[in-house]
Amino acid sequence: xxxxxxxxxxxxxxxxxxxxxxxxxxxxxxxxxxxxxxxxxxxxxxxxxxxxxxxxxxxxxxxxxxxxxxxxxxxxxxxxxxxxxxxxxxxxxxxxxxxxxxxxxxxxxxxxxxxxxxxxxxxxxxxxxxxxxxxxxxxxxxxxxxxxxxxxxxxxxxxxxxxxxxxxxxxxxxxxxxxxxxxxxxxxxxxxxxxxxxxxxxxxxxxxxxxxxxxxxxxxxxxxxxxxxxxxxxxxxxxxxxxxxxxxxxxxxxxxxxxxxxxxxxxxxxxxxxxxxx
Amino acid sequence: xxxxxxxxxxxxxxxxxxxxxxxxxxxxxxxxxxxxxxxxxxxxxxxxxxxxxxxxxxxxxxxxxxxxxxxxxxxxxxxxxxxxxxxxxxxxxxxxxxxxxxxxxxxxxxxxxxxxxxxxxxxxxxxxxxxxxxxxxxxxxxxxxxxxxxxxxxxxxxxxxxxxxxxxxxxxxxxxxxxxxxxxxxxxxxxxxxxxxxxxxxxxxxxxxxxxxxxxxxxxxxxxxxxxxxxxxxxxxxxxxxxxxxxxxxxxxxxxxxxxxxxxxxxxxxxxxxxxxxxxxxxxxxxxxxxxxxxxxxxxx
Numbered sequence: 001x002x003x004x005x006x007x008x009x010x011x012x013x014x015x016x017x018x019x020x021x022x023x024x025x026x027x028x029x030x031x032x033x034x035x036x037x038x039x040x041x042x043x044x045x046x047x048x049x050x051x052x053x054x055x056x057x058x059x060x061x062x063x064x065x066x067x068x069x070x071x072x073x074x075x076x077x078x079x080x081x082x083x084x085x086x087x088x089x090x091x092x093x094x095x096x097x098x099x100x101x102x103x104x105x106x107x108x109x110x111x112x113x114x115x116x117x118x119x120x121x122x123x124x125x126x127x128x129x130x131x132x133x134x135x136x137x138x139x140x141x142x143x144x145x146x147x148x149x150x151x152x153x154x155x156x157x158x159x160x161x162x163x164x165x166x167x168x169x170x171x172x173x174x175x176x177x178x179x180x181x182x183x184x185x186x187x188x189x190x191x192x193x194x195x196x197x198x199x200x201x202x203x204x205x206x207x208x209x210x211x212x213x214x215x216x217x218x219x220x221x222x223x224x225x226x227x228x229x230x231x232x233x234x235x236x237x238x239x240x241x242x243x244x245x246x247x248x249x250x251x252x253x254x255x256x257x258x259x260x261x262x263x264x265x266x267x268x269x270x271x272x273x274x275x276x277x278x
Numbered sequence: 279x280x281x282x283x284x285x286x287x288x289x290x291x292x293x294x295x296x297x298x299x300x301x302x303x304x305x306x307x308x309x310x311x312x313x314x315x316x317x318x319x320x321x322x323x324x325x326x327x328x329x330x331x332x333x334x335x336x337x338x339x340x341x342x343x344x345x346x347x348x349x350x351x352x353x354x355x356x357x358x359x360x361x362x363x364x365x366x367x368x369x370x371x372x373x374x375x376x377x378x379x380x381x382x383x384x385x386x387x388x389x390x391x392x393x394x395x396x397x398x399x400x401x402x403x404x405x406x407x408x409x410x411x412x413x414x415x416x417x418x419x420x421x422x423x424x425x426x427x428x429x430x431x432x433x434x435x436x437x438x439x440x441x442x443x444x445x446x447x448x449x450x451x452x453x454x455x456x457x458x459x460x461x462x463x464x465x466x467x468x469x470x471x472x473x474x475x476x477x478x479x480x481x482x483x484x485x486x487x488x489x490x491x492x493x494x495x496x497x498x499x500x501x502x503x504x505x506x507x508x509x510x511x512x513x514x515x516x517x518x519x520x521x522x523x524x525x526x527x528x529x530x531x532x533x534x535x536x537x538x539x540x541x542x543x544x545x546x547x548x549x550x551x552x553x554x555x556x557x558x559x560x561x562x563x564x565x566x567x568x569x570x571x572x573x574x575x576x577x578x579x
Contacts, residue, residue: 097380163417165413165415165417166417166419166420167378168375168378168411168413168417169413169417169418169419169480169483170419170430170434171375171378171403171406172373172375172406172410172411172413172484173406173407173410173430173431173434173435173483173484173487174403174404174405174406174407174431174435174487175403175430175431175434175435176403179434179435183430183434184419184421184430187421187422188419188420188421190421
C-alpha cells in the first residue's frame with residue numbers, strides 16, 4: 001500500500017471520528033431539549049405561568065411564585081455581582097499589574113471552581129444562621145457570589161481587548177484616567193461585558209443546590225426579600241421528587257419554563273455580542 | 279497670556295483673554311474657557327516650549343539623552359532621524375504621554391510658557407489640554423459618532439453642559455478641513471471614514487480642546503499620497519494659529535512642511551541624541567554635521 005493512500009485513509013478516519021463526536025455532542029443537547037419540551041409542553045398552560053400552587057389533590061394551580069422568586073433572587077444576585085464584578089474587572093485590566101492583582105485573579109479562578117453547594121453553605125452561615133431565617137436575600141447572595149468570578153474575568157478580558165491607542169487618544173485630550181476608562185474603555189468593552197453578564201445570569205439561574213438552605217422555597221406568594229422564597233429550580237426539584245403525578249407533570253412544565261428562560265438569556269447574549277462590537 | 283498646569287491654583291486672577299496674542303478663532307475660544315475655570319497668572323510672554331537637557335527611557339534603557347531644543351511659537355518643527363533614534367519618545371515627553379507606558383521615566387525640564395511641565399504638582403491631564411497630540415495611526419473612538427469624537431475632549435473634561443458645543447465642533451472640523459465632507463453625516467460612526475478623513479477627524483478632535491501646541495507623530499505615514507498632501511496643506515494652515523511639532527520618517531515631508539528641523543540619531547549606547555537643529559532650509563541645504571548630511575542625502579537610515 002503506498003504512503004499517500006494510507007495518509008488519505010487515516011485522514012478520512014480521523015475526520016469521521018471528530019465528525020461523529022460533534023454529532024454526538026449535538027445529539028445529547030438536542031435530546032435533553034427535546035425531552036424537556038415533549039414532557040413540558042403537556043403540562044404547560046397559562047395557569048402554570050400565572051397561578052399560585054394549589055394543595056395536593058386540588059387540580060389546577062401554577063408556579064408563578066417561583067417565577068417571580070427566581071427573578072427576584074437573580075436580580076439580587078446581579079445587584080451584588082455586577083457592580084463589584086465590573087469594578088474588580090476594571091481594576092484588574094487597567095491598574096492590576098502587581099502581586100495583589102495576581103492574587104485576586106487567582107482567587108476568582110478558584111472561586112469559579114468551588115462547588116455551588118459549598119457557596120450555599122457559606123451564604124447559610126453568613127445570613128441564614130444569624131438571621132435565624134431562610135430568605136430570598138441569602139439566596140441572592142449565594143448566587144451573586146457564584147456569578148462574581150465570571151463577571152470579573154470577562155470584564156477584565158473585554159477591557160483588555162480595547163486597544164491602547166484608544167486609551168492614548170483619550171489621555172492625549174487631557175482626560176483623566178478614570179474618565180478615559182469610564183467614557184472610552186468601558187463603552188468599547190460593553191458588548192463583550194454584557195454578553196458575559198448574561199451568560200453568568202443564565203448559568204446561576206438554573207442553580208438549585210445553593211438555594212436549598214438559603215432561599216429555601218415557599219409554597220405561597222412572597223416578594224419579601226427577608227422571607228423564604230420559591231424559585232424555579234427549587235420548585236422543580238420539590239415537585240419532581242414528590243410522589244404525586246400532578247406535581248411531577250408540573251415539574252416538567254417548570255423545567256420547560258426554566259430552560260426557555262436560559263435559552264432566551266443565551267440568545268440575548270449572542271445578540272449583545274454581535275451588535276456594537278468595538 | 280496665561281496657562282494653568284497645576285491642580286491647585288497658586289494665584290487666581292480674573293479671566294484674562296488671550297485674544298491679543300493669537301488669531302481671532304483662537305482668542306475667542308480661550309475667552310470662553312477662561313470664564314469657566316480659575317486661572318493662574320504666569321510670567322509668560324509667549325507660548326513657546328523649551329526643552330533643557332531631556333533624558334527619557336524605559337526601565338534601564340535610555341531612549342533619548344541630553345536633548346535641548348527650543349520650539350518657537352507658530353512654527354512647525356520637524357523631528358527627523360533614523361528608526362530607533364528616539365523621535366517618538368522625545369515627542370511624547372512634550373505632553374507627558376511618554377510616562378503612560380509602564381516603566382517609562384523622563385528627566386530634565388520641558389517648559390511651556392516658562393513653566394516646567396515636569397515640575398512638582400503639575401497635572402499631566404492639564405498639560406495635555408495645552409499640548410494636544412495626533413498619533414501615527416488614526417484612532418477615532420469607534421463607539422462615538424463623528425460629532426461625539428470631536429466633542430469628546432470638551433464634554434468629558436468638565437461637568438455639566440458645554441456652551442456652544444455645536445459651534446465648537448463645527449469650528450474644529452472646519453479647522454481640520456473636514457467639515458464639508460462630514461457635515462451631512464455628523465452622527466454616523468467615525469470609523470466609516472477613509473484613513474485620511476479619520477486622521478483629520480483626529481486632528482479636529484485634538485483642536486476642539488483648544489490646545490496651543492499640537493504634537494504629530496508621523497501623522498501621514500499610514501496614509502496614501504493624496505491624503506498625505508491634504509494633511510501637509512492643513513498643517514500649513516494651522517501653523518498660523520498653532521505651534522506644531524511633527525515627527526516624520528519622510529525627509530521630503532520635513533523639507534516641504536517645516537520651518538525648523540531637528541535631527542536625532544542614536545549613539546553607541548543606543549540613546550537618541552540631537553545631532554543638529556536649525557531652520558529647515560539651512561539644515562537641508564547646508565548641514566553642519568557630516569552625519570546630518572549623510573542622512574538627508576540618503577546614505578543611511
